[in-house]
Amino acid sequence: MTIESKLDTLQEQLNTVCELLQMTINILNTKKAVSKFLNKSEKTIDNYIKNNTFIKGKHYFINENNRIEFIPFAIVDFKKNPQYKLKILEDKDNVQKEKVIEVSSTTSKILKGIV
Numbered sequence: 001m002t003i004e005s006k007l008d009t010l011q012e013q014l015n016t017v018c019e020l021l022q023m024t025i026n027i028l029n030t031k032k033a034v035s036k037f038l039n040k041s042e043k044t045i046d047n048y049i050k051n052n053t054f055i056k057g058k059h060y061f062i063n064e065n066n067r068i069e070f071i072p073f074a075i076v077d078f079k080k081n082p083q084y085k086l087k088i089l090e091d092k093d094n095v096q097k098e099k100v101i102e103v104s105s106t107t108s109k110i111l112k113g114i115v
Helices: 003-025 031-038 042-050 072-080 105-114
Strands: 060-062 068-070 085-092 095-102
Touching: 003 072, 031 042, 031 068, 031 072, 068 072
Parallel strands: none
Antiparallel strands: 060 068, 085 095
16 A cells, blocks of 8 residues: 555544534534533523623524524533633622633632532
């Protein structure tokens, strides 16, 4: 077997894997599928939407039936590159102010282990 034929075989296999991956990713448009893929509860997905961890127009959109539909490639990107936000609430003169600090994925994993 020549190198060219080996490369052609590899290219065919890669194309097949890419097609299978695209078919798999396309099912990530419901809350249930996203929660299973991210290994989070559906309530956590609701919280991600509520606190803008998932951004409308980037991670999800409202479809013609007025339902939330997720954008599969953005969900995969979210899993590969998580940008968790740490919220710090300050109570000064009974007025709460919210600070949002973005932390790296390593730091967020450490903090999730502590909390």
